Amino acid sequence: xxxxxxxxxxxxxxxxxxxxxxxxxxxxxxxxxxxxxxxxxxxxxxxxxxxxxxxxxxxxxxxxxxxxxxxxxxxxxxxxxxxxxxxxxxxxxxxxxxxxxxxxxxxxxxxxxxxxxxxxxxxxxxxxxxxxxxxxxxxxxxxxxxxxxxxxxxxxxxxxxxxxxxxxxxxxxxxxxxxxxxxxxxxxxxxxxxxxxxxxxxxxxxxxxxxxxxxxxxxxxxxxxxxxxxxxxxxxxxxxxxxxxxxxxxxxxxxxxxxxxxxxxxxxxxxxxxxxxxxxxxxxxxxxxxxxxxxxxxxxxxxxxxxxxxxxxxxxxxxxxxxxxxxxxxxxxxxxxxxxxxxxxxxxxxxxxxxxxxxxxxxxxxxxxxxxxxxxxxxxxxxxxxxxxxxxxxxxxxxxxxxxxxxxx
Amino acid sequence: xxxxxxxxxxxxxxxxxxxxxxxxxxxxxxxxxxxxxxxxxxxxxxxxxxxxxxxxxxxxxxxxxxxxxxxxxxxxxxxxxxxxxxxxxxxxxxxxxxxxxxxxxxxxxxxxxxxxxxxxxxxxxxxxxxxxxxxxxxxxxxxxxxxxxxxxxxxxxxxxxxxxxxxxxxxxxxxxxxxxxxxxxxxxxxxxxxxxxxxxxxxxxxxxxxxxxxxxxxxxxxxxxxxxxxxxxxxxxxxxxxxxxxxxxxxxxxxxxxxxxxxxxxxxxxxxxxxxxxxxxxxxxxxxxxxxxxxxxxxxxxxxxxxxxxxxxxxxxxxxxxxxxxxxxxxxxxxxxxxxxxxxxxxxxxxxxxxxxxxxxxxxxxxxxxxxxxxxxxxxxxxxxxxxxxxxxxxxxxxxxxxxxxxxx
Numbered sequence: 001x002x003x004x005x006x007x008x009x010x011x012x013x014x015x016x017x018x019x020x021x022x023x024x025x026x027x028x029x030x031x032x033x034x035x036x037x038x039x040x041x042x043x044x045x046x047x048x049x050x051x052x053x054x055x056x057x058x059x060x061x062x063x064x065x066x067x068x069x070x071x072x073x074x075x076x077x078x079x080x081x082x083x084x085x086x087x088x089x090x091x092x093x094x095x096x097x098x099x100x101x102x103x104x105x106x107x108x109x110x111x112x113x114x115x116x117x118x119x120x121x122x123x124x125x126x127x128x129x130x131x132x133x134x135x136x137x138x139x140x141x142x143x144x145x146x147x148x149x150x151x152x153x154x155x156x157x158x159x160x161x162x163x164x165x166x167x168x169x170x171x172x173x174x175x176x177x178x179x180x181x182x183x184x185x186x187x188x189x190x191x192x193x194x195x196x197x198x199x200x201x202x203x204x205x206x207x208x209x210x211x212x213x214x215x216x217x218x219x220x221x222x223x224x225x226x227x228x229x230x231x232x233x234x235x236x237x238x239x240x241x242x243x244x245x246x247x248x249x250x251x252x253x254x255x256x257x258x259x260x261x262x263x264x265x266x267x268x269x270x271x272x273x274x275x276x277x278x279x280x281x282x283x284x285x286x287x288x289x290x291x292x293x294x295x296x297x298x299x300x301x302x303x304x305x306x307x308x309x310x311x312x313x314x315x316x317x318x319x320x321x322x323x324x325x326x327x328x329x330x331x332x333x334x335x336x337x338x339x340x341x342x343x344x345x346x347x348x349x350x351x352x353x354x355x356x357x358x359x360x361x362x363x364x365x366x367x368x369x370x371x372x373x374x375x376x377x378x379x380x381x382x383x384x385x386x387x388x389x390x391x392x393x394x395x396x397x398x399x400x401x402x403x404x405x406x407x408x409x
Numbered sequence: 410x411x412x413x414x415x416x417x418x419x420x421x422x423x424x425x426x427x428x429x430x431x432x433x434x435x436x437x438x439x440x441x442x443x444x445x446x447x448x449x450x451x452x453x454x455x456x457x458x459x460x461x462x463x464x465x466x467x468x469x470x471x472x473x474x475x476x477x478x479x480x481x482x483x484x485x486x487x488x489x490x491x492x493x494x495x496x497x498x499x500x501x502x503x504x505x506x507x508x509x510x511x512x513x514x515x516x517x518x519x520x521x522x523x524x525x526x527x528x529x530x531x532x533x534x535x536x537x538x539x540x541x542x543x544x545x546x547x548x549x550x551x552x553x554x555x556x557x558x559x560x561x562x563x564x565x566x567x568x569x570x571x572x573x574x575x576x577x578x579x580x581x582x583x584x585x586x587x588x589x590x591x592x593x594x595x596x597x598x599x600x601x602x603x604x605x606x607x608x609x610x611x612x613x614x615x616x617x618x619x620x621x622x623x624x625x626x627x628x629x630x631x632x633x634x635x636x637x638x639x640x641x642x643x644x645x646x647x648x649x650x651x652x653x654x655x656x657x658x659x660x661x662x663x664x665x666x667x668x669x670x671x672x673x674x675x676x677x678x679x680x681x682x683x684x685x686x687x688x689x690x691x692x693x694x695x696x697x698x699x700x701x702x703x704x705x706x707x708x709x710x711x712x713x714x715x716x717x718x719x720x721x722x723x724x725x726x727x728x729x730x731x732x733x734x735x736x737x738x739x740x741x742x743x744x745x746x747x748x749x750x751x752x753x754x755x756x757x758x759x760x761x762x763x764x765x766x767x768x769x770x771x772x773x774x775x776x777x778x779x780x781x782x783x784x785x786x787x788x789x790x791x792x793x794x795x796x797x798x799x800x801x802x803x804x805x806x807x808x809x810x811x812x813x814x815x816x817x818x
Binding site for chain 1 (some may be wrong): 421435436452618689696
């Protein structure tokens with residue numbers, strides 16, 4: 001079944017926000033076995049919203065909109081849904097009561113515009129919102145299903161997971177499963193050359209290469225009557241891929257580096273800490289994005305200034321003078337320093353030049369040293385990155401986590 | 410002039426990546442004075458790419474695509490651009506040479522598919538790419554301008570900034586300017602109620618309310634012949650807004666909290682350090698996202714485990730036993746501890762329960778204490794958040810930076 005997504009909001013057309021809602025919906029709909037051919041973005045303009053909804057209804061079985069359900073005057077989705085399906089709006093008494101209760105229970109003042117959210121197109125089912133006041137809309141017409149969700153990501157996700165996904169799952173006949181292989185240390189086109197015939201020949205499963213954030217992913221997607229059939233189709237292709245490029249695969253599945261590192265540490269009952277310079281705390285933040293990371297992540301020292309590298313991590317003034325803050329020796333002392341000081345099994349350190357300033361001919365922007373002190377030994381890796389500040393910070397954290405994972409495996 | 414954006418790539422329809430390119434282009438095009446009515450996303454399917462390009466050409470003066478210019482077989486934009494404008498493709502010898510040079514200068518092996526990128530639609534101008542091998546395409550037809558850029562954000566941004574923006578800037582007649590006011594501590598609908606008549610009555614400038622990431626923004630956009638006229642129109646409305654809700658405005662313009670905090674610290678020649686528990690390093694990472702932050706950010710201690718809070722930040726065992734790690738007293742000691750230990754002017758601390766686990770009835774998920782020790786005094790703020798782990802971490806960093814900014818102002 002085809003689904004089309006419509007993201008509504010002038011802020012998207014002005015580039016004020018990035019449309020993460022569409023990606024969330026696309027990912028979840030794909031996993032449920034739906035096919036998406038188009039995602040459309042339109043502003044807070046009723047005529048254009050109506051046109052877009054009508055076009056999507058003419059191309060797809062199911063249309064899901066996000067945004068434009070709020071209380072303010074530029075929230076036009078309710079009206080546009082009614083108009084594009086030839087229905088009128090009415091005030092739903094139950095919704096009105098819920099909105100009043102929501103405000104009084106929080107001690108907040110109800111402003112009249114909040115009650116706009118109690119209006120529904122005739123025949124639609126309200127999708128209650130536990131995280132805010134804007135209810136979603138589920139409307140079954142003769143040929144299509146039209147679903148409208150709020151634009152605030154938390155509210156949208158809450159309604160999608162609790163109401164929409166369980167509803168949609170009953171509509172699919174074919175099962176789709178996919179597997180993601182994650183590669184590090186190989187470029188997209190080199191990998192594509194290795195796998196070209198497989199990518200060209202395969203139609204079920206299909207193979208798709210995706211590059212981004214310093215890694216390449218391969219998604220193998222199979223369609224069949226049962227999940228088992230899907231898995232066996234996928235596993236056949238997976239074997240072929242592994243024969244050709246297995247050594248670059250660092251993970252199978254959706255888990256990213258911080259989660260994989262965490263799993264290994266927990267499994268082995270080991271602890272770690274981070275001494276960060278150019279990443280400013282990003283590595284610790286990424287590790288602690290994983291629930292339960294307090295089991296293995298003890299903490300860190302962010303040594304942005306040389307004074308902290310010296311006083312708290314044991315990097316000597318001599319090293320700083322003779323080798324510099326961005327050097328193999330500094331990275332070495334930093335990872336040993338944090339390991340000893342925090343009494344952990346693994347100490348990881350990064351020091352580098354994130355840019356845009358601070359580079360020299362000998363030490364250009366993007367030069368990074370990564371230290372890893374383990375119960376066995378201490379190693380320092382040198383990496384040359386070539387992006388902007390944000391990219392260099394991100395890639396430094398990727399490499400640090402990658403080397404740690406390799407060591408743990 | 411109307412511009413339409415087309416994002417091309419099956420990975421977008423599968424939700425594997427979030428479309429940050431469209432937001433970047435939208436923001437930059439808006440600033441240049443262009444109007445955007447639609448953003449379209451389509452997969453690696455030639456027929457649908459051609460259809461989408463044709464539809465966009467029929468609605469807009471300028472169409473900009475991103476993605477699908479890579480070397481692999483699912484990169485179909487070159488062909489689709491040629492087909493939708495009735496042109497043939499030819500191999501551009503100069504581009505071929507550039508690609509060969511790119512590979513040999515990096516010591517990388519050229520695979521035959523890389524040379525696909527040397528093809529151009531007849532009459533198009535290649536937009537050279539300094540960060541990769543995929544050149545962009547600039548094609549002027551009788552009625553429209555069609556521009557294709559690579560999908561890798563760095564490469565897309567590089568070509569846009571260097572080639573496309575200077576080209577487009579000559580095409581606009583009207584000048585558009587906008588001003589963003591940033592609010593903290595007031596909800597979107599409360600603010601809308603305060604400003605409703607202004608929002609309804611104004612058509613030039615227009616007022617748009619945007620909520621997200623725990624703050625509300627108001628964008629005032631004016632159109633006129635000159636930048637000066639725009640500014641005077643904006644400033645008139647700005648005054649009215651400030652009379653009604655000025656106390657919630659923490660900033661005027663595009664600068665976010667880490668940048669504003671940094672400016673204040675630099676201006677006053679002051680330093681800071683962070684003691685982080687539940688944010689795991691996020692505050693330090695956000696502060697160091699700003700180039701030159703080493704002028705005022707000395708570093709931090711991430712005390713994820715209680716042992717680190719005790720041994721390195723001076724939180725006593727008694728406080729941990731009697732008040733707990735998430736308490737006013739712990740936050741107080743943490744910010745004083747980091748201030749003394751790192752010998753800085755401002756010490757900031759956060760301790761809280763990010764969730765999803767770890768909450769109790771007395772101390773639910775989302776409870777956070779924020780400590781701020783300044784040269785004058787030490788204060789602790791209590792915040793109750795109600796999101797998921799990522800939201801709670803983010804909002805904790807927002808509040809910490811916000812309180813620090815208030816103190817610095």
